[in-house]
Amino acid sequence: MTPLDKWSVIAGEEDWIGRWTQSAIYPTELVFFLAFCEGAGIKRMFESGRYEGYSTERLAAYAEREGADVHSVDLESFPDVAQRGRERLSRYRSVHLTKGNAFHVLGQVVQSHPDVPAALVVDGPKLFGAMSVLFAAAAFPWIRVIAMHNLDPREQPEAAAFFTRVAGRPRYFEDEATEADGPFARLRAAEIERLSPQVKRPLDRSSLAVLKLDDAVRDRLRWTMDRRFGWHQPPVLHWRWRLKYVLSRGGQA
Numbered sequence: 473m474t475p476l477d478k479w480s481v482i483a484g485e486e487d488w489i490g491r492w493t494q495s496a497i498y499p500t501e502l503v504f505f506l507a508f509c510e511g512a513g514i515k516r517m518f519e520s521g522r523y524e525g526y527s528t529e530r531l532a533a534y535a536e537r538e539g540a541d542v543h544s545v546d547l548e549s550f551p552d553v554a555q556r557g558r559e560r561l562s563r564y565r566s567v568h569l570t571k572g573n574a575f576h577v578l579g580q581v582v583q584s585h586p587d588v589p590a591a592l593v594v595d596g597p598k599l600f601g602a603m604s605v606l607f608a609a610a611a612f613p614w615i616r617v618i619a620m621h622n623l624d625p626r627e628q629p630e631a632a633a634f635f636t637r638v639a640g641r642p643r644y645f646e647d648e649a650t651e652a653d654g655p656f657a658r659l660r661a662a663e664i665e666r667l668s669p670q671v672k673r674p675l676d677r678s679s680l681a682v683l684k685l686d687d688a689v690r691d692r693l694r695w696t697m698d699r700r701f702g703w704h705q706p707p708v709l710h711w712r713w714r715l716k717y718v719l720s721r722g723g724q725a
């Protein structure tokens with residue numbers, strides 16, 4: 473069984489479609505991401521943007537099965553939503569939650585958990601804000617996979633073209649060869665049927681862009697600058713994170 477089939481079956485058994493909450497990443501997108509991470513040997517998940525914790529709980533499912541852990545950051549601007557998320561996630565010992573702005577706190581979280589092959593998925597901030605955080609984090613060598621939500625080339629052509637130009641073409645679940653009546657195809661059909669009445673985002677294609685990093689890409693991303701990053705230029709953000717971390721440890725790198 474391929475990792476994509478395996479995670480599709482798990483999604484079906486745990487009814488990821490029935491548990492889906494508005495504005496969360498779709499089950500099929502998460503299945504693809506987790507299968508990709510399994511293939512890349514990922515043992516740690518960093519997340520920015522968890523809202524009510526739907527995606528975080530799917531990362532927890534990965535952590536439980538693959539011996540990994542999860543570190544999730546969110547602004548928690550809506551206390552009720554955040555509290556529901558925290559309650560939902562409290563039963564997972566492998567999940568660690570931080571309240572804060574990713575531009576300020578993610579660097580600390582990532583640097584406090586080095587040395588294990590890790591993935592970073594960003595679903596808030598969005599677009600160039602997301603790329604800023606991803607590119608700044610890509611310079612840490614233990615980040616092996618990056619993923620960005622809402623990077624649909626048809627809906628966000630400018631951001632998608634920029635990502636592809638500097639990082640290379642990301643992967644979407646459409647890139648996977650799947651059997652016409654295999655577990656992933658069945659999950660997709662069920663997702664379209666059951667979620668269509670309630671969703672605001674198209675269901676007919678993926679918007680979760682996933683990329684495996686190599687040294688050449690890592691090096692390119694860490695020095696990427698553009699006016700659209702505004703105050704959050706990736707190299708500056710990276711070095712701010714580094715400095716803050718060193719200072720927090722009393723000057724020790």
Ligand SMILES: C[S@@+](CC[C@H](N)C(=O)[O-])C[C@H]1O[C@@H](n2cnc3c(N)ncnc32)[C@H](O)[C@@H]1O
Nearest residue numbers: 496497521523526527546547573574595596597
């Ligand atoms: C679409 S929701 C995330 C949904 C979640 N990933 C899921 O699939 O269930 C976006 C979240 O990003 C968070 N967010 C936006 N900007 C952020 C920032 N700069 N730092 C941390 N979190 C941020 C918001 O607070 C919100 O909870």
